[in-house]
Amino acid sequence: MHAAADASSVVTTALHGDVLVVTIDNPPVNALGAAVRQGLLAAMQQAQADAAVTAVLLVGAGKAFIAGADIREFGKPPVAPILPEVCRAIENLNKPVVAVLHGAALGGGLEVALSAHYRLALPAATLGLPEVNLGLLPGSGGTQRAPRLMGVQAATTLMLTGQPLKAQAALQAGLVDKLVEGTDPLAAGLAYVRELLAANAPVRRTRDLAIAEPQAALAWLEEQKAETAKKSRGLFSPLKIIECVQAALQLPFDEGMARERALFMECIDSPQRAGLIHAFFAEREVVKVPEAQAAQPRPVASIAVIGGGTMGAGIAVAALDAGLPVTMIERDAESIARGRANVEKVYHALVAKGRMTDAAKAAVMGRYTGSTDYADIAQVDLVIEAVFEDIEVKKAVFRELDRVCKPGAVLATNTSYLDIDAIAASTSRPQDVIGLHFFSPANIMKLLEIVVPAQVAPDVVATAFELAKKLKKVPVRAGVCDGFIGNRILAVYKQAADYLLEDGASPYEIDAAVRGFGFAMGPFQVTDLAGGDIGWATRKRRAATRDPKARYVEIADRICERGWFGQKTGRGFYLYPEGARMGQTDPEVLAIVDAERAKKGVTPRSFTADEIMRRYMAAMVNEGANVVHEGIALRPLDVDVTFVAGYGFPRHRGGPMKWADMTGLPKVLADIEAFAKEDPLFWKPSPLLVQLVREGRNFDSLNQAEKR
Numbered sequence: 001m002h003a004a005a006d007a008s009s010v011v012t013t014a015l016h017g018d019v020l021v022v023t024i025d026n027p028p029v030n031a032l033g034a035a036v037r038q039g040l041l042a043a044m045q046q047a048q049a050d051a052a053v054t055a056v057l058l059v060g061a062g063k064a065f066i067a068g069a070d071i072r073e074f075g076k077p078p079v080a081p082i083l084p085e086v087c088r089a090i091e092n093l094n095k096p097v098v099a100v101l102h103g104a105a106l107g108g109g110l111e112v113a114l115s116a117h118y119r120l121a122l123p124a125a126t127l128g129l130p131e132v133n134l135g136l137l138p139g140s141g142g143t144q145r146a147p148r149l150m151g152v153q154a155a156t157t158l159m160l161t162g163q164p165l166k167a168q169a170a171l172q173a174g175l176v177d178k179l180v181e182g183t184d185p186l187a188a189g190l191a192y193v194r195e196l197l198a199a200n201a202p203v204r205r206t207r208d209l210a211i212a213e214p215q216a217a218l219a220w221l222e223e224q225k226a227e228t229a230k231k232s233r234g235l236f237s238p239l240k241i242i243e244c245v246q247a248a249l250q251l252p253f254d255e256g257m258a259r260e261r262a263l264f265m266e267c268i269d270s271p272q273r274a275g276l277i278h279a280f281f282a283e284r285e286v287v288k289v290p291e292a293q294a295a296q297p298r299p300v301a302s303i304a305v306i307g308g309g310t311m312g313a314g315i316a317v318a319a320l321d322a323g324l325p326v327t328m329i330e331r332d333a334e335s336i337a338r339g340r341a342n343v344e345k346v347y348h349a350l351v352a353k354g355r356m357t358d359a360a361k362a363a364v365m366g367r368y369t370g371s372t373d374y375a376d377i378a379q380v381d382l383v384i385e386a387v388f389e390d391i392e393v394k395k396a397v398f399r400e401l402d403r404v405c406k407p408g409a410v411l412a413t414n415t416s417y418l419d420i421d422a423i424a425a426s427t428s429r430p431q432d433v434i435g436l437h438f439f440s441p442a443n444i445m446k447l448l449e450i451v452v453p454a455q456v457a458p459d460v461v462a463t464a465f466e467l468a469k470k471l472k473k474v475p476v477r478a479g480v481c482d483g484f485i486g487n488r489i490l491a492v493y494k495q496a497a498d499y500l501l502e503d504g505a506s507p508y509e510i511d512a513a514v515r516g517f518g519f520a521m522g523p524f525q526v527t528d529l530a531g532g533d534i535g536w537a538t539r540k541r542r543a544a545t546r547d548p549k550a551r552y553v554e555i556a557d558r559i560c561e562r563g564w565f566g567q568k569t570g571r572g573f574y575l576y577p578e579g580a581r582m583g584q585t586d587p588e589v590l591a592i593v594d595a596e597r598a599k600k601g602v603t604p605r606s607f608t609a610d611e612i613m614r615r616y617m618a619a620m621v622n623e624g625a626n627v628v629h630e631g632i633a634l635r636p637l638d639v640d641v642t643f644v645a646g647y648g649f650p651r652h653r654g655g656p657m658k659w660a661d662m663t664g665l666p667k668v669l670a671d672i673e674a675f676a677k678e679d680p681l682f683w684k685p686s687p688l689l690v691q692l693v694r695e696g697r698n699f700d701s702l703n704q705a706e707k708r
Contacts, residue, residue, distance in 0.1 A: 009025075009035075010024065010025055010026040010033070010035045010036050010039055011023070011024055011025070011035070011036055011038075011039025011040055011042070011043055012025065012039075013043050013046060015052065015053070016057075016190060018052060018053060018054040018055070019053070019054070019055050019056070019057055019190060019193050019194075020043070020046070020047045020050070020053045020055070020056045020057070021056075021057045021059060021186065021189075021190070022040065022043040022047075022056060022057065022058050022059070023059050023060070023061050024036055024039075024040070024058070024059070024060050024061065024065075024066055025060075025061035025062070026070075027061075027062060028062070028063075029062075029063070029064050029066075029067035029068075029104065030060045030061065030062065030064050030065065030066045030067060030109070031066070031067060031068060031069060031070035031071070031072075032066055032068065032069050032070055032083060032108045032109065032112070033070035033072070033073060034070075034073070034079035034080075036066075036070075037079075037081050037082070037083060037086050038081065040058075040086050040089075040090070040112070041081050041085065041086050041089055043056075044056075044086075044089040044090055044093055045089075047093060047095060048093060048094070048095075053095060054095060054096075054197060055095055055096045055097070055098065055193050055196070055197055056093065056095060056096070056097045056098070057097075057098050057100065057186075057189045057190060057193050058090075058097065058098065058099040058100070058112070058113075058116060059099075059100050059185050059186055059189055060102065060103065060185065062103075063102075063103045063104075064102070064103035064104040064105070064109070065099065065100070065101045065102060065103060065104065065105040065109055065113065065125070065185075066104075066105060066106075066108065066109025066112055066113075067103075067104040067105075067106050067107075067109055068104070068106040068107030068108055068109050068130075069083075069107055069108050071280075071281070074277055075277070082140075083108050083111065083112075083139070083140035084139070084140045084141060084257065084261065086112070086115075086140075087111055087112060087114075087115035087140050087141050088115070088141075090112065090115040090116055091115040091116075091117075091205050091206065091207060092205075093203070094203055095203065096117050096118065096193070096196055096197070096201060096202075096203055096204075097115075097116040097117050097118070097203075098116060098117065098118045098119070098120060098189060098192060098193050098196065099112065099113040099116035099118075099119050099120070100119075100120045100121075100122070100185045100186075100188060100189030100192070101113055101119060101120065101121045101122065101125040101127065101167070101176065101185075102121075102122040102124055102125050102183070102185040103124060103125065103126070104125075104126055104164075105125060105126070105127045105128075106126070106127070106128045106129070106130055106164060107128075107129060107130060107131055107138065107142075108138075108140055110127050110128065110129055110138075110142065111129075111138055111140040111141055111142045111145070112140075113127075114141060114142065114145040114146060114149065114206055115141060115145070115206065117203050117204045117205065117206075118177050118178075118192070118196060118201070118204065119175070119176040119177050119178075120176065120177065120178050120179075120180065120188060120189060120192045121167040121170060121171065121176040121178070121179050121180075122167065122179075122180065122181075122182060122183065122185060122188060123167050123168075123179065123181060123182075124167070124183070125166075125167040125170070125176075126164040126165065126166060126167070127164060127165050127167075127170045127175055127176070128158065128162065128163065128164030128165060129142045129146065129158055129159045129162070130162035130163075130164065131159070131162070131237070132159060132160060132161075132162045132237050132238060132241065133162045133276065133280070134273065134276045134277050134280055135235075135236060135237050135267060135270055135272040135273035135274075135275070135276035135277065135652060136237055136264065136267045136268070136273060137159065137237050137240050137241045137244060137260070137263060137264055137267055138159060138241075138244075138260075138264075139260060139261060139264030139267075141257060141260070142159065142260075143155075143159065143241060143244035143245055143247075143248060143256075143260050144207070144244070144247075144248045144253060144256045144257055144260055145206040145207065146158060146159070146175070147211050147217075147245055147248050147249070148206050148207070148209040148210070148211055148248070149174050149175055149206060149209065150173040150174045150175050151173075151174070151211070151212050151213075151217075152211060152212075152217035152220065152221065152245060152248075152249065153217070153220060154173050154174075155245065156221070156224060156241065156242065156245050158173075159241045159245075160224075160228065160238055160241060160242075167179050178192060180192070207253045211248065211249055214249050217249055218246065218249055218250075221242055221245060221246055221249075224242055225239065225242055228242060233515075233518055233520075233650070234518060235272060235652055236266075236267060236270045236272045236273075236652075237267045237270070237272070237273075240263045240266065240267055243259070243263060244256075244259060244260045244263055247259040247260065271662055272652040272653075274654065274658075274662065275650075275651070275652045275653045275654030275655075275658055275659070275662070276651060276652050276654070278637075278640065278654035278655070278658045278700075279640065279641075279644050279651050279654050279655065279658075281637075282637040282640050282641050282644075282654075282655065282658075282703075283474055283641055283645070285635075285637055285703070286474070286475065286476055286477075286637060286638055286641045287465055287468075287469075287475060289461065289465065289477045289634065290458075291452070291458035291459075291461035291462055291477075292461060292462040292465045292466075294458050294462075295457075295458035295459040295461070295462045296459060296462060297459060297462040297463040297465070297466035297467075298381065298408060298410060298459055298460070298462075298463045299381060300324070300381045300382045300410070300463060300466070300467055300470075301324070301325075301381055302324065302325045302326075302327070302379070302380045302381050302382075303319045303324050303325070303326050303327075303380060303381070303382050303383070303384065304326070304327045304328070304329060304377035304380045304382075304383040304384070305319070305326060305327075305328045305329070305383075305384050305386060306328075306329045306383065306384070306385040306386060306387055306397055306401075307328075307329075307330065307339075307385065307386040307387040307388075308328050308330045308335060308336065308338060308339015308340070308342055308343075308370070309339070309342070309386065310342065310440060310441070311386045311414060311438065311440055311442055312328065312339060312342075312386035312387075313339060313342030313343045313345075313346070314346075314438065314440060314441045314442030314443045314444075315384055315386055315414065315438055315442045315443075316328055316339075316343050316368065317343055317346045317347075317442070317443035318438075318442055318443045318471045318473075319471065320343070320364050320365075320367055320368060321364075321443065321471075322470045322471050322472070323367075324367070324470070325367040325368075325369075326367060326368050326369070327369045327370075327371060327376055327377050327380060328340070328343075328368070328369070328370050328371070329371055329372065329373075329374060329376070329377060330370065330371075330372060331372060332372060333372065335372075336370040336371065336372060337370075339370060340368070340370050343365075343368060344361075344365065346443060347361040347364060347365065348361070374400050374401070374403075374404045375404055377404065377405065378404050378405065378406060379406055380405070380406075380409060381409060381410065382409065382410040382412065382463070382467065383401055383405060383409060383410070383411050383412065384412045384413075384414055384436055385397050385398065385401070385411075385412065385413045385414060386414040386438075389415060389416060389417070389418065389537075391418050391419065391422060391423070394413060394415065394418065394423055395422070395423060395426040398411060398413070398423055398424075398426050398427050398433070399426055399427065401427070402426075402427035402428055402429060407429075408432070409432065410432055410434065410460050410463050410464070411427065411429070411432050411433045411434075412433075412434050412435065412436040412464070413433070413434075413435055413436070414435075414436055414437060414438050415435060415437065415451075416437060416483070416484075416487055417482055417483050417484075417487055417538065419480060419482075420433065420434070420435045420451050420453045420480050421453045421454055421455075421480050423453075424453050424455060424456070430453070430455035430456070431455055431456060431457040431460065432456075432457065432460055433453060433455075433456060433460075434450065434451065434452065434453065434456050434460050434461065434464050435449070435450065435451025435452070435453065435478075435480070435484070436448060436449075436450060436451075436464060436467075437449035437450075437451055437478075437484060437486075439646045445645075445646060446472075446473055446474045446645045446646070447473065447474055447476065447486070447641075447642060447645040447646030447647075448468045448471070448473035448474065448475045448476070449475075449476055449478045449484050449485060449486060449642065449646075450464045450465065450468065450475050450476065450477050450478065451478045451479070451480060451484050452477060452478070452479060452480070453480050454480070461477070465477075474641060474645040476633075476638050476641050476642050476645075477633075477634055477638065478632060478633065478638075478642075479630070479631055479632040479633075481630070481632050482542075484632065485627055485632060485633050485638065485639060485642045486642045486643070486646055486647055488623065488627060488632070489620055489623045489624055489627060489639070489642075489643075489656075490647065491538075492619050492620070492622075492623040493523075493616055493617075493619040493620040493623070494523055494535075495553075495619070495682065496615050496616055496618075496619035496620075496682075497510050497523045497524070497616060498553035498555065498556070499551065499553060499615075499679070499682070500607060500612055500615060500616075501553065501555060501593060502553045502555065502593075502596065502597060502600065502602055503602060503604065503605060503607075504597075504602075504604030504605040504606055504607060505606075505607045505612055506590060506593070507522075507524040507573045507589065507593075508524075508585050509607070509609075509612065510522055510523065510524065510612055510616075511523065511524050511525050512609065513609035513610075513612040513613050513616075514612075514613070514616065516609055516613075517613050517616075517617075517650065517653075518649075518650025518652065518653060519648050519649065519650060520648050521648065524572075524573040524574070525573075525574070525583065527556070527566060527572060527573060528566030528567055528572035528573055528574055528576075528583060529566060529567055530566070531565050531566050531567075531568055532556060532559060532560050532564065532565040532566050532572050532573075533560060533565045535556065536556065536557060536560040539556075539557065547681070549681060550681055550682070551679060551681070551682060553596075554596060555592060555593055555596050558592050558595075558596060559572060559573065559589065559592060567581070567583075571586065573586070573589055574586060574589075614671050615671075615675060617656065617659065617660075617663075617668075618668055618671045618672050618675065618683075620643075620656045621656050621657065621659070621660040621668055621689070622668075622672055622683075622684075622685065622686050622689060623686075624636070624639040624656050624657055624660075625657075625686035625688040625689040625692075625699075626686045626688070627639060628657075628688055628699075628702065629686060629687055629688035635702055635703050636657035636658075636699035636700070636702050636703055637655070637657070637703045639655065639656060639657050640654060640655020640656065640657050640658050641655065642655075643655050643656055657699040657700075658699070658700070660698075660699060661698040661699050661700050665689060665692055665693050665698055665699070666693050668689070669685060669689055669690065669693045672685045672689070673685060
């Protein structure tokens with residue numbers, strides 16, 4: 001065996017007998033940066049020129065084959081060679097090329113493997129084309145080669161969902177040729193190459209394969225188009241993926257590749273790509289907080305949850321799913337039984353859907369304990385209180401936790417609005433108290449606001465971020481104020497929606513405009529889903545501190561006074577006959593709205609969807625700027641992640657602050673100043689927004705400054 005280092009150190013070649021082993025070694029995930037692409041191209045030229053080489057083996061060093069594009073190159077001009085050229089060189093080689101896949105083979109990494117003539121997978125391999133998640137499509141032959149290997153339906157589904165396949169599923173789909181046990185890709189790959197050479201296996205180019213049942217496939221794609229347009233709510237790249245697959249069916253391979261490239265470039269130029277890539281990077285940046293970088297997390301091997309209602313049960317399920325033992329405390333045996341039933345209901349549904357076995361459910365529930373005795377949680381590492389949203393009730397719980405919990409236990413409150421500094425002050429250990437604001441249902445919703453009170457120790461904040469990672473949550477650091485980041489901003493843009501309602505737009509027009517923007521639901525649908533009584537209780541709580549000069553819309557109060565709390569009572573802003581999930585418009589609600597307008601002397605005017613959204617978004621962005629200005633959010637990107645992960649903000653728009661940057665801050669400020677002529681108290685431009693416009697900067701400049 002003799003080794004020859006490639007011009008680039010990230011791709012090396014070594015001759016094992018007559019097999020040229022090409023190793024990609026670009027830590028941490030072998031991303032396809034320019035040096036890797038250059039190295040692969042040079043390796044193919046070397047294999048072609050060397051008569052001693054009879055076959056080529058592509059292998060990734062470390063934990064992955066190739067995990068995809070190099071995200072550091074995003075948004076920069078392409079450096080030659082571009083990946084389609086590299087893939088073409090691999091496929092065109094006249095000696096068999098085998099890719100051995102272990103760990104991640106994603107995006108461009110899978111496209112490299114599809115260009116090889118044979119694919120071997122190890123059990124831990126995951127294969128996928130997730131470009132749709134970044135507003136893109138596979139641009140190096142993925143849309144042309146995958147349908148030839150696995151059929152149109154399976155390939156299109158792989159690309160539209162962006163979900164990877166495990167090795168066994170990839171084998172069944174035809175994406176790989178063989179699956180072998182083991183963890184050593186080099187040994188497994190060499191053995192497979194020897195087997196192929198012994199059998200005189202030909203060079204088998206994916207491009208030459210015929211696509212199965214083309215007519216049926218074309219008919220299916222037409223159906224998919226309509227389905228995708230409906231499901232992806234105005235997203236750009238999913239329909240382009242379908243167009244590419246249609247091209248694979250209707251055009252010769254090279255023309256299909258040209259079509260893929262053209263549509264890929266259209267996606268690159270789409271504002272949706274900018275929004276999706278911002279969301280992608282922001283979720284990676286959001287975990288970089290001063291405390292987590294300065295302190296080590298405390299160990300967390302066991303958890304207690306106080307309260308077994310919907311929220312407490314959801315938190316318990318999230319912890320159980322992460323492999324943690326959970327003790328749930330409730331006030332009496334009946335409440336404990338109800339709490340356990342709430343937890344079991346989640347697993348029972350998974351068993352009923354065939355996604356979990358009875359044995360697996362029993363094993364998970366084996367880690368769950370219910371108790372009415374606080375002494376049973378004396379030794380747990382972290383406690384999450386999830387009782388009724390009343391500060392005196394919560395303080396009483398924390399006094400009890402202070403009494404029984406071991407020194408160094410982390411004491412967390414799952415409050416949506418309340419003053420965590422005051423809760424911490426009710427204990428003798430405020431350094432151990434933190435806010436963990438989960439979103440309902442807590443086992444499904446991704447967002448976790450980590451609320452940092454004044455006296456908390458840095459290692460407690462680090463522990464909270466580590467727990468979020470274990471629970472597979474998207475954590476955002478928030479300061480203490482009424483509503484933290486998300487609910488504080490929500491309260492303001494919900495007010496803007498209420499003003500629109502009183503001024504002349506119907507709740508149904510407002511909801512339709514918000515859905516048209518890309519949210520799954522409008523604000524009045526959300527109120528009905530959450531329960532109108534929750535917002536009503538908050539409004540009553542805040543009544544004493546409300547500025548008497550501030551405008552107050554009473555329409556929602558009138559609806560609540562009738563006991564119409566939304567879906568759970570069969571009517572709210574909408575009607576829900578016989579437990580229907582989708583609401584119907586309600587003429588009686590419109591009559592209440594009319595009566596309230598008349599009482600206030602408001603002459604209703606009409607609003608277009610665009611006018612509705614300009615007010616809705618201006619209110620959201622302005623309060624987002626205030627939250628950053630006051631240090632409640634560290635950076636604008638923290639606001640963006642909060643809204644994308646927890647409030648249904650359309651991911652392809654990147655978040656409210658990214659949307660404002662893409663719209664132009666001068667334009668947003670001009671709108672706020674125009675609206676201020678009607679209501680100067682509500683429409684008060686944020687000092688931060690005014691400053692950024694004056695300096696010709698945008699919100700992203702603050703994200704970048706924080707990175708430096």
